[in-house]
Amino acid sequence: METYSIQVMELLSLGRTEDGRNRMVIAVSREDGQHTYAIDIDELTFSELEALRPLDGxxxxxxxxxxxxxxxxxxYSALVRMTSALQDTLYFACSEAYLAQIRLIRQGEPSLLAPGGAGGKIARELPARSRWTLPRKLAAYGPRLSALLLLLLCGAAIFLYVSAGGRADALPGAETKPAGAAETSAPVEPVKPVAARDDVKEAAVHADVRADAHEAAPAEAAAIPDKQAAPAQASLQQGAKAAGYVVVDIDAKKKFFGLPKDEVALTFDDGPSPLTKKIVDILTAHKIAATFLFVGKNAERHPEGVVYAHEHGMSVGNHSWDHSVLTKASAKDRSKNLSMTSSLLESLTGEKVTLFRPPYGAVDDALVSAAAKERMKTLLWNRDPEDWNAKSADDIIRYFKEIEAAGGVYVMHEDQHTVEAxxxxxxxxxxxxxxxRCF
Structure with missing residues (x-):
């Protein structure tokens, strides 16, 4: 029985080498760090992957x-393609030879390591093929452009109204002043900006055109209190302890990956969502607690999910504001991202956030240190049922029965199949x- 230890397997590049081999480079996040593997793949698998254009943008x-x-x-296998506009799960046929190579990568086969890629630093040895054309770019950003055009049209209408004076004399049939007539000496009241209609603002939000409110207002971000200077609060884990659940403490000096052999933990990423309440109700009915790692933007949309999980004794943690790869962000942006998320969660629960899970499992020492400055310990995982990729609840249940469970920290998601399983x-x-257990 194979023990699962891979956190993330990311495709870095896909192409042909100068001598005609089909080459793919993969970054793998494991318990001991990140590693880069380079493998040659057969024509069938290469053609199937190439047709999906997995790295376009x-x-x-x-x-x-x-x-x-x-x-x-x-x-067959699957990949999740992520852009700033959308996230797609795509499937491709593959060969038994590809399956064997992926199995060797899971096992950490050293002969497949890319030159210079055995450490945590990832080097993109092969450039990703760029097939973007203008029509494809416009198609990818169509929803954003449509909403932006709507806002521009509304803005133009407002501008014309204000330019005309916004007064009754600008309306058809109103009395107009003869050309050259002297203006009255009475002071003119400044025209107040006209607020955008609620339906226009709503369209912009759903099209995700506007910049995040926190990121667009540096003054507001600067007002976030310094956590080091904040008064001591009961941590979010106190609620779970008060409910009678056993809470496992994480060693602040290292990234956490496992539990004693007689213990397991269920963790749920990427919420809150409309399914949060259902998941919490199932856990409560079985008299167990889990750890929910919430994304700030989702908590902004579904604050009731955060409150409900907390009130029912679940442990709550920070999963970034926007689920971006924080190892590639600047130190300032990293700190702001973590701080905004914790501040929102703490405002909803009244208690301090002490857990952080990096999106995609992408982590380095700088990110662990950034989380520590926000008084958070980093929580990773060592079992991944891939419920985001499951075709049914049975697929998820089968994983739990086939993979060794002892000491497992399971990463799951707020998905309908997960709720069913x-x-x-x-x-x-x-x-x-x-x-x-929970954390």
């Missing part, structure tokens, strides 16, 4: 577990004698 996360399709009698997962873990 964004990033691509690969599934570490290709699967067998009994209907098409072929192996959760009762069976909890029952299975309890039947196997595991104590289910």
């Amino acid at each position: 964004g990033r691509a996360r690969l599934s570490p577990y290709p699967k067998w399709d009994p209907y098409r009698q072929t192996y 959760l009762p069976a997962i909890i029952e299975y873990l309890k039947k196997e004698g595991f104590k289910i």
